[in-house]
Amino acid sequence: MEQNILDCVIIGSGPSGFTAAIYAARADLKPELYTGLEPGGQLTTTTEVDNFPGYPTGITGPEMMMDLQKQAERFDTKVHYEMITKVEFSKEVGGIHKLYAGNKEIFAKSVIISTGATAKYLGLDDEKKYNGGGVSACATCDGFFYRGKDVVVVGAGDTAAEEATYLSKLCNKVTMLVRKGEFRASKAMVHRVENTPNIEVKFHHELIGIEGENNLVEIAVVINNQTQEKSTIDVHGIFIAIGHKPNTDIFVGQIDLDENGYIVTEKGSSRTNLPGVFAAGDVQDHIYRQAITAAGSGCMAAMDAEKYLAELH
16 A cells, blocks of 8 residues: 655644644645644633734634634645654654554654643642633733732742742732742742742742632632641632643654753754754743744744755755
């Protein structure tokens, strides 16, 4: 049976995946995109998106992903609601990459990885219950909705310190819950937190519950893990800032990853260490993690793939 070898396969369906699809399709690469288990990616868990250019009145995350998908399909991107479960990348220039969606084999000359990253949560049932009703994992995305209000930030690293200082400019008061007796953040970030008057740090404190009417956050239930004393904090927003996990499990041993599991790309490009394999969006960006930067890198990946394929002929 003759192999059907595709020019370009895109793994993942967030802003980077769909933008890559739009550019690849317009370059006549006839891309095929595999959505994975969460079509639309992290943005589908975000209710209001107010910081993406071109939407003057804002838009919901799911609606925006539908718009991007329709645009990609308009240029004949083929979208598969399936998950890539295994990859066998070629190390040769012009080599054929083999992907698996369950038992289905897919052959491609170029692959764009846009599998994103997943925010880590504490694992409380209340986090799911109040997600979108006051629980968030992104201060730059959602901080604006808590102007003049009181919020809690959970975490001890640079991400938590950055989120807290960002929120301190918008919110009335920010309470940081740090599980241990010290920060994990860099000295510079700790100084910034300490020099911000409306941030209060509670060391040895953990979030153990959330309460509120109509699935809207009103109270954070916390415990001092040294005295076991429970207390409550009146808040409108709870930001979980304990890091992200890039969705790269299937690429371990196949492609260069950094110590945190993010795909390593060449500076200023989407190229990985393998010819014909490109990475875009949060799967290779642990710094910005915004829809707009993901979309921009999706464009880069499609253009890099187009150039790579053109040079093969």
